Amino acid sequence: MKAIKQIDHLNMSVENLEESLDWYQRVFGFEPVEYGERETGRWAITRSGDAMLCLYEWRLDAVESPFKKAPRHGINHFAIRISDIDEWNEVIVRENVEIGFGADIRYPHSTSWYVVDPTGYEIEVVHWDDDVIRFAA
Numbered sequence: 001m002k003a004i005k006q007i008d009h010l011n012m013s014v015e016n017l018e019e020s021l022d023w024y025q026r027v028f029g030f031e032p033v034e035y036g037e038r039e040t041g042r043w044a045i046t047r048s049g050d051a052m053l054c055l056y057e058w059r060l061d062a063v064e065s066p067f068k069k070a071p072r073h074g075i076n077h078f079a080i081r082i083s084d085i086d087e088w089n090e091v092i093v094r095e096n097v098e099i100g101f102g103a104d105i106r107y108p109h110s111t112s113w114y115v116v117d118p119t120g121y122e123i124e125v126v127h128w129d130d131d132v133i134r135f136a137a
Helices: 017-028 085-094
Strands: 009-014 031-038 041-048 051-057 078-081 110-116 122-128
Touching (some): 017 041
Parallel strands (some): 009 051
Antiparallel strands (some): 110 122
């Protein structure tokens, strides 16, 4: 198999679709590109550049997996990469975004901020030095 080109999208259940759509648009620039409804609830696909989020408004007790393993595992957090720290700092102030751990976290080649969306998902916002992904080893 060849290397994966990129992750296509992240599919997430949310408590309130409209609130989540509004927050992801204001904070990260995700624009809704498609809407729908199923028996389990409403959904929307959002896009910011090549990144996509699929948001499903489901009651937590209604979320079922087609696989037999239980209970379902969740994600610890997902990360969004940014290239402009000044713009991100403007968003933090404008949207009154609470930053986890009280401030940014410095890693060997990047800086991260941890935030939480309206449903409670933790998001790491990452800026790589010189906008280049690199590792210590």
